[in-house]
Amino acid sequence: MHENEIRGRACRWVLAAVLLALLAGCKDDEARTAGNTPAPGGNAPPTVPAPAPVPQARAATLEWTVPTTATDGSTLENLAGFRIHYGKSVLSLTTVIEIRNPSISSYVVEGLAPGTYYFAVTAFTSNNHESERSNAGLKEVI
16 A cells, blocks of 8 residues: 555544544534522522623634544554644535644634634644545634
8 A cells, every 4th residue: 555545544533533522613603691599598589690601703722632543553653743624615615724742633714804714633644645625524603
């Protein structure tokens, strides 16, 4: 099997996990309220709702598991980082963010204009061999 093909598949299982993490991170934040317990003596303190979490406006959070083995089962020793590919069409992921730290397992893409964005992740080695892209996930930015 060609070495690039083996290395290209080295992180495929991790990239599938990225898609799951991406989709899980796309859920809208839910507002939560704090429940107060009555004070001794029967007088309940006023109920004050907890502030709603501040959603990261116009941002998408991606998370993945850092791979440790290649597809052939050998130890992956030369992982150099990850590339996040994204765009407004699943067929045109033209913007790329390169993360040159193999221990990073999440990234927040900020400054997105309103619209639908598609994201995929690849892993690359110190020899610049890049894995296949993960399946694309999407995020609606309001």
